[in-house]
Amino acid sequence: MAGPRGEYRKSAERRAQILDAAFDVFSRDGYTAGSVSEIARVVGISQTGVLHHFAGGKPALLQAVLEQRDARAKLLLEGRTGRDFLAGLVEISRTQESRRGLVQLYRRLATEAVDASHPAHDYIAVRFRRIVDAVTDAFAEVAAEGGLRPGLTPRAAALRAVAVTEGQEVLWLQGFEIDLAADIRSFLDSLLLEPL
Structure with a gap:
């Protein structure tokens, strides 16, 4: 079965880039001091671009980072x-x-x-x-x-x-x-x- 194609694949890749940047920014600065603008700067897009992929803004980014971490542990214990x-x-x-x-x-x-x-x-x-x-x-x-x-x-x-x-x-x-x-x-x- 082929993987995601075209715009969907690009969107998934961009979302992953944003998530990686959020992880880096929150790791370095903490959630409170970390900003969506800094995450956008790391990815090389606008804040609007970040919010396009994470409509809930900074709390949605945090939730996604935490869920990604927990998914790895859950898989290991399954x-x-x-x-x-x-x-x-x-x-x-x-x-x-x-x-x-x-x-x-x-x-x-x-x-x-x-x-x-x-x-x-x-x-x-x-x-x-x-x-x-x-x-x-x-x-x-x-x-x-x-x-x-x-x-x-x-x-x-x-x-x-x-x-x-x-x-x-x-x-x-x-x-x-x-x-x-x-x-x-x-x-x-x-x-x-x-x-x-």
Whole structure:
């Protein structure tokens, strides 16, 4: 089957260029300081051109950047359950090491979005709930098989795992020598009766 043709292909390519520029600008400047005019300048088009492809303006660009990031992780975890799901979290941490800008962007946006008026507030809040729920489900499956450390509930294990992952990324961005994948694997292993 042939790919997109003509104007549609050009439009899709331009949208991808704008999304890449938005990622770069938001990574560097944060969402609040990043501007549509700077994104347009990076792409080499007008602000109107950017808004043609992202009619919702700057919030729509932010949403698309976040969705693109999450789609990669979702694809990696698709169909995984229990211990295999937890191993997938280690793989995600490994991929993060080659995507410093993306990690930095997410960290910055997650912090800015604590403010309820931030356009990404609801997205980030729902995302955290979804992640914690999915990790809880994985630990619940492990617990049902007798593989979770005694005295630890699946929810408590999930909250700890997410908190450690988030915290390690912040420290890594600050220049601490952290092996994201190895360290999260080690932490997950500390919650399990048998290592991953």
